[in-house]
Every structure is written in structure tokens, then in C-alpha cells.
Amino acid sequence: MKQKEYTISILTEDKPGLLNKITIIFNRRKINIASLNVSTTEVAGVSRYTLVVSLTPEEVKKIVKQIRKVVDVLGSFYYQENEVYYREIALYKFSVDMYKNNKELEQLIRNHGAKVMAIEGDQVVIEKTGSKQETHELYDALQPFDLMEFVRSGRIALSKSKRRTEAFIRELETSNSNALSIKEF
Amino acid sequence: MNTSTLEIEEKKVNKTEIIPGAEAVLKCLVEEGVDTIFGYPGGAIMPVYDSLYSYADKLNHILSRHEQGAIHAAQGYARASGKVGVCFATSGPGATNLITGITDAMIDSTPLVCITGQVASHLLGSDAFQETDIIGISMPVTKWNFQVTGAEEIPEAIAQAFYIAKSGRPGPVLIDITKDAQQKTLDFSYAPCKRVRSYHPYPELKDEPLRAAAKLINEAKKPYILFGQGVILSGAEGELKNFIEKTGIPAASTLLGLSAFSTKHPLYVGYTGMHGNYGPNVKTNECDVFIAIGMRFDDRVTGDVNTYAAQAKVIHIELDPAEINKNIKVDVAINGDAKQALQALTQLVNQNSHEDWVEEFHECDRIEMEKAIKKSIDPEGAQITMAEVVHKLSVFTKGKSLIVTDVGQHQMMASRYYKFDEYKSHITSGGLGTMGFCLPAAIGAKIGAPERQVIGIVGDGGFQMTLQELGLIMQYEVGVKILILNNEFLGMVRQWQQLFFDRRYSFTKMQNPDFIKLAASYNIPALQISDRSKLEDGFRSWLEPEGPGLLEIIVEKEENVFPMVPSGSCVSKIRLE
Numbered sequence: 001m002k003q004k005e006y007t008i009s010i011l012t013e014d015k016p017g018l019l020n021k022i023t024i025i026f027n028r029r030k031i032n033i034a035s036l037n038v039s040t041t042e043v044a045g046v047s048r049y050t051l052v053v054s055l056t057p058e059e060v061k062k063i064v065k066q067i068r069k070v071v072d073v074l075g076s077f078y079y080q081e082n083e084v085y086y087r088e089i090a091l092y093k094f095s096v097d098m099y100k101n102n103k104e105l106e107q108l109i110r111n112h113g114a115k116v117m118a119i120e121g122d123q124v125v126i127e128k129t130g131s132k133q134e135t136h137e138l139y140d141a142l143q144p145f146d147l148m149e150f151v152r153s154g155r156i157a158l159s160k161s162k163r164r165t166e167a168f169i170r171e172l173e174t175s176n177s178n179a180l181s182i183k184e185f
Numbered sequence: 186m187n188t189s190t191l192e193i194e195e196k197k198v199n200k201t202e203i204i205p206g207a208e209a210v211l212k213c214l215v216e217e218g219v220d221t222i223f224g225y226p227g228g229a230i231m232p233v234y235d236s237l238y239s240y241a242d243k244l245n246h247i248l249s250r251h252e253q254g255a256i257h258a259a260q261g262y263a264r265a266s267g268k269v270g271v272c273f274a275t276s277g278p279g280a281t282n283l284i285t286g287i288t289d290a291m292i293d294s295t296p297l298v299c300i301t302g303q304v305a306s307h308l309l310g311s312d313a314f315q316e317t318d319i320i321g322i323s324m325p326v327t328k329w330n331f332q333v334t335g336a337e338e339i340p341e342a343i344a345q346a347f348y349i350a351k352s353g354r355p356g357p358v359l360i361d362i363t364k365d366a367q368q369k370t371l372d373f374s375y376a377p378c379k380r381v382r383s384y385h386p387y388p389e390l391k392d393e394p395l396r397a398a399a400k401l402i403n404e405a406k407k408p409y410i411l412f413g414q415g416v417i418l419s420g421a422e423g424e425l426k427n428f429i430e431k432t433g434i435p436a437a438s439t440l441l442g443l444s445a446f447s448t449k450h451p452l453y454v455g456y457t458g459m460h461g462n463y464g465p466n467v468k469t470n471e472c473d474v475f476i477a478i479g480m481r482f483d484d485r486v487t488g489d490v491n492t493y494a495a496q497a498k499v500i501h502i503e504l505d506p507a508e509i510n511k512n513i514k515v516d517v518a519i520n521g522d523a524k525q526a527l528q529a530l531t532q533l534v535n536q537n538s539h540e541d542w543v544e545e546f547h548e549c550d551r552i553e554m555e556k557a558i559k560k561s562i563d564p565e566g567a568q569i570t571m572a573e574v575v576h577k578l579s580v581f582t583k584g585k586s587l588i589v590t591d592v593g594q595h596q597m598m599a600s601r602y603y604k605f606d607e608y609k610s611h612i613t614s615g616g617l618g619t620m621g622f623c624l625p626a627a628i629g630a631k632i633g634a635p636e637r638q639v640i641g642i643v644g645d646g647g648f649q650m651t652l653q654e655l656g657l658i659m660q661y662e663v664g665v666k667i668l669i670l671n672n673e674f675l676g677m678v679r680q681w682q683q684l685f686f687d688r689r690y691s692f693t694k695m696q697n698p699d700f701i702k703l704a705a706s707y708n709i710p711a712l713q714i715s716d717r718s719k720l721e722d723g724f725r726s727w728l729e730p731e732g733p734g735l736l737e738i739i740v741e742k743e744e745n746v747f748p749m750v751p752s753g754s755c756v757s758k759i760r761l762e
């Protein structure tokens with residue numbers, strides 16, 4: 001079966017060691033994690049891990065169930081691209097001279113919906129949020145201007161479902177079923 | 186730890202008291218009903234051992250001769266008694282020596298709580314003497330693990346450890362406690378863990394799949410049941426029997442399911458897998474409804490997954506949702522405890538019988554008897570065979586003993602030819618296939634089930650992996666019976682070399698010590714037999730006395746285990762000879 005890009009979103013207790021417990025599940029199966037982000041959520045003590053992986057539909061279902069098995073993982077979900085709102089952020093660094101001497105650079109940045117984040121000393125940092133493709137397009141466009149450094153964040157994503165994290169956690173606390181967070185076999 | 190994640194039952198009577206962490210560990214164990222610990226001391230766990238000195242009336246500590254021995258003994262104890270096995274080890278090498286046993290317990294779903302000492306918290310990460318990252322190392326092979334660096338965390342960590350180890354699909358848990366946490370004091374009170382909000386060990390049974398399963402079963406012409414260890418773990422032997430008898434469906438066992446259902450029952454049709462019986466393997470690919478109960482479709486059971494029961498509608502009763510649709514695609518998934526699920530399902534199915542279909546299995550039995558079994562248990566050659574020994578032992582003990590096996594040919598012979606007629610009578614290293622498991626596990630099993638006759642069946646190779654544990658039999662007077670089937674080969678590997686590597690016996694021949702003298706040096710009565718006519722008398726003088734005994738039988742060097750499903754091949758392509 002063909003692989004697709006999935007966003008995996010995991011809600012966990014905020015405990016040390018969990019990052020390791022989650023990543024070894026991928027490692028053991030030789031699955032490459034394309035991006036990973038850990039963040040707090042609107043619920044105190046609950047963290048959200050967001051991963052991007054390329055897998056077949058079969059594989060992603062299995063992996064999500066393996067993740068759900070880890071004690072301290074509260075919920076584990078997977079989404080296709082159209083099921084989430086998602087963003088990445090990229091930073092691009094130039095020398096101030098390059099920036100000042102190339103007027104078209106300013107235009108280019110504006111056209112890509114990017115902005116100048118900082119001008120400090122002899123450095124300029126441009127910031128762009130968007131999809132990986134968008135940040136990459138800007139990267140390609142900026143290459144000729146002696147880009148000093150480039151970095152892109154992991155994906156962050158929110159699902160389009162109406163579920164609230166808090167309600168989900170409350171349900172977990174009162175229910176006896178793990179089927180809650182694993183909708184299908 | 187975060188108390189908000191646990192629902193803590195308030196301690197009703199006891200007031201709190203100020204005690205060191207080390208003593209708190211022991212108090213927690215006593216609170217959990219533990220009475221036996223298997224372990225080995227060392228620097229980082231010395232405070233706990235020091236406290237243990239004054240707990241000898243409450244906690245029976247068994248000093249193994251190697252930490253691997255301690256953990257296999259704890260596994261045998263847990264599987265024989267149904268209780269959580271408890272193991273102590275020191276940091277560094279003590280902790281790493283536990284890893285094989287922890288891995289074994291993880292894959293065979295055995296509840297264990299392992300407590301390891303760790304260097305003082307200020308030394309963590311400094312490559313201090315005997316410091317090892319046992320939390321990192323054990324992460325993939327534990328159901329849960331946790332490092333305690335403060336004395337006050339101990340009660341909650343241990344409470345959670347026991348709850349997680351024994352609930353749902355059981356498994357090993359490791360708690361690593363720094364030396365300073367053992368030495369500092371805490372205000373002790375204990376409350377057993379009742380709930381962890383992220384962890385839901387018992388899924389609610391759903392009506393819809395139960396009804397769908399019942400419909401398939403009621404309409405089936407050639408239904409077939411394969412049950413596994415899940416039945417034993419959920420204590421569902423009665424429910425399994427009722428279900429089988431009501432539906433009249435022929436039932437086979439996996440390796441770890443053996444003894445969940447009597448082999449003498451008319452609807453028992455044998456055991457499946459690589460060296461399983463002919464009928465259950467072949468009929469897997471002929472049945473119309475396949476009912477898997479508390480088993481996980483291991484590749485040693487399925488062979489080629491693409492052809493496995495491909496013609497059948499598959500119903501899978503399984504507690505662990507991650508096992509459903511993992512190896513074999515199922516048509517109806519019943520996610521729940523085997524006991525509950527079988528109770529509910531038995532209500533919904535019709536009383537039935539499938540005599541012609543069951544007769545097809547018996548026909549297979551006759552073929553297997555003719556082509557494979559007869560020459561194994563009643564050999565023409567002068568040498569005793571392993572199959573013959575197990576067959577005769579089974580008759581001698583009436584299938585009532587608790588059999589613990591190691592890994593190799595003797596293990597497969599034991600599972601094929603011991604006719605289990607007593608519930609929960611088979612302990613082996615199934616998923617991991619750990620040589621060296623038998624001797625310590627048999628010792629642990631005898632300690633866990635002193636009323637049973639416990640017989641460890643082991644090869645000359647596997648025996649030498651953990652033979653130092655004979656010291657336990659001597660020191661603690663453990664009345665376990667050991668049977669060494671000596672073929673002077675790493676037999677199972679030799680068999681593969683013969684069948685698949687052109688008889689190139691590369692490093693599988695073994696020169697062995699005198700096992701009888703070895704046993705004598707541990708004060709264990711021992712006897713060697715190489716003559717068929719002496720077998721029965723040998724069994725008698727070995728098994729009849731109360732205490733321990735070792736019997737070595739010199740067996741045919743190049744005996745093979747048949748039938749055999751070659752690794753990864755279709756189960757109906759099973760070779761009979």
C-alpha cells in the first residue's frame with residue numbers, strides 16, 4: 001500500500017521520559033519521524049506531541065495503538081492533511097549588507113508573506129510561517145542571496161474535530177473504556 | 186509524581202510514621218501482600234537489604250546466584266501462583282542482568298515488579314561507579330518504569346507499579362530507586378493504586394461485535410477455536426470449557442495456552458504452531474469461522490500470514506487493542522477480557538455439535554500418529570528418544586504435574602507429548618525463547634505452588650546457562666524435580682542445520698560436565714539413565730521422594746521434532762517427516 005503523510009497528535013501527562021517512550025516506538029520499526037514538536041496544552045499538566053510521519057494507512061493505525069499503550073499517554077490520534085490546521089515556522093538569516101544592497105530582497109520577502117523578525121548588529125533574520133512547501137519556496141528564492149543560516153520548526157497542528165481537550169480528559173477520568181482514544185481497530 | 190493522576194483511597198486506620206525510604210519499600214511490599222522476593226544485593230541497594238534484615242519474619246528473600254536467575258525465578262513464581270513476582274537487584278550490572286528476564290516477561294505478559302538500586306541522585310549522569318541508565322535501557326521492555334529520587338515518592342511509585350504490573354494485560358514494571366532516596370526518611374502512609382487516568386486496562390465489552398460473532402458462530406459449518414494464554418491470565422478456564430461444550434467446536438491451544446483446557450477433553454484437538462499437531466495446523470486453512478481467544482498470532486503460530494486462515498471469517502477475542510489487526514486482519518474484534526467476553530458470548534450462541542468436522546481432526550490425528558508420533562514415542566533404535574521420555578512421564582504422572590520447560594527440542598517435545606490434565610500446568614519461555622529459563626523458573630514455580638509437583642524439563646545446553654541456581658535448591662530446600670534430556674547437542678539448532686543448512690553442524694556439539702557429580706556437589710539426589718528398561722523405575726526413584734531430584738537421561742543425539750512448519754511457510758504445508 002502507498003505511504004501518505006500523517007500528522008500524529010498525542011496527548012500525555014507532563015512527565016519526564018515520555019518523549020523517549022514515544023520515539024522508541026518509531027525507532028524500533030525503523031520509521032523516520034519527519035518532524036516532532038512538544039508543547040503544553042490549554043489543560044494544566046497535559047502535553048501535546050505532534051509528529052509528522054509517512055506511513056501506509058495500515059501502519060499508522062498500528063503505530064497509534066502502540067503509542068496509546070504507553071502508560072501516561074492520554075490519547076493518540078492520526079490525521080490526514082485535510083483533517084488538521086497546521087503550520088510550521090522558518091527563520092532565514094542574512095548579513096545586513098546583503099539585505100541593504102539588494103532592494104529586490106525586501107520585495108521578495110513581502111511577496112512570500114514573510115517578515116523581518118530582527119535586525120541586530122550585522123545580521124537580519126526573516127520569519128515565515130506556513131506549510132513546509134511555502135517555507136521551502138522562500139528558501140529556494142533566498143538561496144542566491146548568500147543565506148547564512150536556515151531553520152524550520154516541527155509542525156504544530158490542531159485537528160478540525162470539535163473535541164475539546166478538557167472534555168476528553170474528563171471523560172478519560174470517569175470512563176473505564178480505552179476505546180475512547182482508539183476509535184477503530 | 187503527580188497525585189492528580191491517581192485516585193488515592195484514603196488510609197483509614199494507620200497514622201503516618203517517619204521511616205527511611207528503604208524500609209518504606211518493604212512496608213509497601215507487605216501492604217501489597219508480597220511474601221516472597223527473589224534478589225541479589227549490591228552497593229546501591231544496600232539500604233533496602235539492611236532493612237530486609239529485620240523483615241525476615243514478613244518477607245521471604247531468596248538469594249539467587251545471578252540476577253538472571255532471580256528474575257526467571259520470579260517469573261516462574263508469578264506464573265505458578267498468579268501473584269506478582271518481585272525482584273531486587275543493585276545498580277549497574279545487577280540491573281542489566283535483569284534485562285533478559287524483563288524482556289521475557291514483557292513478551293509473555295508476566296506480572297513482575299523489579300526494584301533496582303541506583304547511585305545517589307547527585308551522581309546521576311556522571312558515569313559514577315555502577316551507574317547505568319536502567320530506565321533508558323528497560324524502557325522498550327517494561328510495561329512501565331519509573332525512577333524515584335526522593336524518599337517521599339516511594340509509596341505512590343510502588344503502588345502504581347503493582348497496579349500496572351497485574352492489571353489488564355500483565356507485564357513487568359521496573360522501579361529504580363536512588364541510594365539517597367532509600368536513606369532519607371519520609372512520613373509513611375500507604376494507599377493501593379486503584380486507577381491511573383491514562384491507563385484503562387479493562388475495555389468495556391461492546392454488544393455489537395458480540396452479536397456479530399454469535400451470528401457467525403451459529404451459522405458456521407466448520408468453526409474452529411484457537412485459545413492462548415489470555416484464557417489463563419483472565420482465569421477463564423471454566424468459561425472456555427462452557428463455551429466449547431455448548432458450541433461443540435473443536436479447540437486447539439497455542440504454546441502458552443497449553444493446560445488452559447484439558448488435553449483429554451473430546452473437543453481438544455491439539456496444539457498449533459511450528460511443531461504443533463497436524464490437524465490444528467491444516468484445519469486452520471480449511472475452517473469457515475476461526476475464533477481466536479486471548480492469543481496474539483505470533484509468527485511461530487501463523488507461519489505465512491497471507492495464507493493463514495485466509496478463507497475464514499476471523500473472530501478475535503483480545504484484551505490488548507494493539508494486538509487486534511496487528512498480524513492477522515480480523516472480521517470481528519471483541520476487545521475485552523476473555524472471561525467476560527466468553528461469558529457473554531456463550532449466552533448468545535446456540536447449543537450445537539459438529540461431529541463430522543471434529544472427526545476430520547481425528548482423521549488428521551491418525552495420519553500424524555502413523556507418520557510422526559509412533560516412531561517418536563515408540564522408537565525402533567536402542568537409544569531413548571526425548572519424545573518417548575515425555576510421553577512416558579506424562580503417563581507416569583497422569584498429566585497432573587506442573588511442567589516448566591527451557592527452549593529447544595525438549596521444549597517442543599514436552600508441549601507435544603505431555604498430556605496436560607490439570608489447569609495451569611505449563612510454564613515456558615514462549616515469546617522470547619530464552620535458554621536458561623527453565624531451572625530458575627522451575628525453582629520459582631515450586632516456591633509459588635508448593636503443593637504441586639513441579640518438573641523442569643531442560644536440554645543439556647540450556648541447563649548450563651543457569652545451572653548456578655542449583656544453589657537455591659540446596660540452600661532453600663526446594664523440592665523441584667529436574668529432568669535433563671542430554672543429547673550432547675544444541676539440539677534444535679542442530680535440527681535446523683540438518684534440515685536447512687546441509688547438515689553442517691557448525692558449533693552445536695557440546696562436551697558436557699558430569700551432571701550427576703555436579704548435582705551431588707549441591708547435595709541434590711541425582712540419577713542417570715540411558716537404558717529404556719530402567720525408565721519407569723528411574724521415574725519412581727526420582728519423583729517419589731518429597732525433596733528435590735535430578736534425572737539425566739541420555740537420549741538419541743540426532744532426533745528431530747516433527748511435524749514442522751518451516752519458518753514463514755504456510756501452516757497447511759506442515760511437514761510430517
Ligand SMILES: Cc1ncc(C[n+]2csc(CCOP(=O)(O)OP(=O)(O)O)c2C)c(N)n1
Nearest residue numbers: 593594595618620644645646647675676677
Ligand atoms: C539465550 C539463547 N541463546 C541461543 C538460543 C538459540 N537456541 C534455540 S534452541 C537452542 C539449542 C538448545 O539446546 P539444548 O538446551 O541442549 O536443548 P535441545 O534443543 O537439545 O533440546 C539454541 C542454541 C536461545 N533460544 N536462547
